[in-house]
Amino acid sequence: MTTVLxxxxxxxxxxxxxxxxxxxxxxxxxxxxxxxxxxxFIETGRSRPSEDMVLRLAEQLNVPVxxxxxxxxxxxxxxxxAQTPLDDPAMASLRxxxxxxxxxxxxxxxxxxxxxxxxxxxxxGIALLLDGVPEKLLAPPVNAMRLTLHPEGLAPxxxxxxxxxxxxxxxxxxxxxxxxxxELRALYDEVAAYPVPARAAGVDRRTHGAGGAGxxxxxAFALPMLLEHGGRVLSFVSSIATFNTPMDVxxxxxxIETFLPADRETAxxxxxxxxx
Numbered sequence: 001m002t003t004v005l006x007x008x009x010x011x012x013x014x015x016x017x018x019x020x021x022x023x024x025x026x027x028x029x030x031x032x033x034x035x036x037x038x039x040x041f042i043e044t045g046r047s048r049p050s051e052d053m054v055l056r057l058a059e060q061l062n063v064p065v066x067x068x069x070x071x072x073x074x075x076x077x078x079x080x081x082a083q084t085p086l087d088d089p090a091m092a093s094l095r096x097x098x099x100x101x102x103x104x105x106x107x108x109x110x111x112x113x114x115x116x117x118x119x120x121x122x123x124x125g126i127a128l129l130l131d132g133v134p135e136k137l138l139a140p141p142v143n144a145m146r147l148t149l150h151p152e153g154l155a156p157x158x159x160x161x162x163x164x165x166x167x168x169x170x171x172x173x174x175x176x177x178x179x180x181x182x183e184l185r186a187l188y189d190e191v192a193a194y195p196v197p198a199r200a201a202g203v204d205r206r207t208h209g210a211g212g213a214g215x216x217x218x219x220a221f222a223l224p225m226l227l228e229h230g231g232r233v234l235s236f237v238s239s240i241a242t243f244n245t246p247m248d249v250x251x252x253x254x255x256i257e258t259f260l261p262a263d264r265e266t267a268x269x270x271x272x273x274x275x276x
Contacts, residue, residue, distance in 0.1 A: 010054060010075035015043040017061045020177065031060040051077045064179050065252035066115075083249035086120060094251065095121075105258055107274030108267075109236070115253030116183050117144045124274050125259070129154070129229060144257075145172070149191045156197045159226035159233055165196065167223055224262045234269060235262035 018028055025043070026036040034053070041047035042057075049057070054075050058068045069079035084090055102110050102123040109125030119142040130138065134152050147153045149165060158164050172188045222237040236259040246252035261267035 009045050010049065010071055011043045011045045013071060013074060014049075014054075014057055014061070017058075017063055017067075018043075021061050023061070028057065028060060032056045049075060051075070051080075055080065065246055066249045067179065069249065081247060081249050081252075084251075086250060091250075098254075098256070101256065107270040107276070108261060109259040109270075110256065111144065112254055112256050113144050114250075114255075115179065115181065116187055118142070119144055119147075120254065125270060128270070128274055129227065129234075131229070143187070145187060145191050149194050151195055151197055154227065155194070157228040159228060160224070161196060163223060164225050225259070230269075230273070232265075232269060234266045236260060236266065237262050 018025070023031075024036075025039045028034075029036045029039045032039075032053070033056075038047065039057075042049045042053070051072065054071050054077065055068065058071055063071065065081045066083075069081050072079055086095060098112050098121055102112070102121055105125070106123050107125050107128075109123065109129055111122035111126050112120040114120055130147070133147065133154065137147055137150055137153050145168065148158075148168065149155050155161055155165070169188070169192055172184065172191075176184050176188060224235045224237050227234050227236065238257055238259050241256045241258070243251050243254065261270060
């Protein structure tokens with residue numbers, strides 16, 4: 001994932017981040033142990049911030065690690081954060097830890113994605129749900145958003161696709177606003193243009209349950225993904241975890257998504273069908 005560096009100085013970029021976060025100059029100054037006057041001078045280009053100040057402001061504005069490097073470069077400093085490929089030997093312990101985490105979550109589905117939803121690793125719970133997906137969508141590089149929303153992927157089997165699709169697109173839209181990635185924008189435009197299967201246009205808001213009998217949808221505390229599999233409707237709620245205080249761009253952009261069974265029937269089905 002790349003960052004586009006504009007011709008403007010670091011001041012206008014910092015102002016854009018501040019306005020996006022809806023923080024006043026005074027509030028930012030207080031957070032960064034500075035003054036509103038100094039912040040104003042930086043944003044208008046009247047004062048060149050030190051490397052430490054750029055990093056302090058970026059921290060207070062919750063600027064992503066990749067974008068912090070971009071701010072430093074525009075300000076005339078060297079990037080602070082490395083970007084180490086996951087296949088680098090230095091990342092071996094991280095890869096092993098992720099694999100152990102995914103395996104420990106089985107039989108429940110879990111996967112790791114990068115900043116553009118490329119699948120880095122997945123467990124056997126995910127493999128079970130992908131039964132029947134065409135090989136062309138499973139050929140590397142595999143993308144989680146394409147797998148989910150493509151009309152030949154999981155989309156036709158997601159009972160509540162309109163709701164789930166809207167939630168995923170909103171999630172991507174929020175991420176685009178945060179990281180300003182051309183690759184992510186292109187992916188959003190692609191998957192948003194996928195046709196919605198006709199059968200998903202007016203689905204009932206009920207799930208038929210693992211045993212076939214009608215019941216009201218569970219997991220009222222979160223929007224579930226209702227997925228048909230093996231003649232049953234499985235119900236999942238998802239959660240996403242990221243690393244705290246990452247010092248590497250690659251690590252900063254990794255996300256671990258786990259799918260928790262939203263009812264006992266789904267849990268029992270996974271225990272019965274994912275090898276132990």
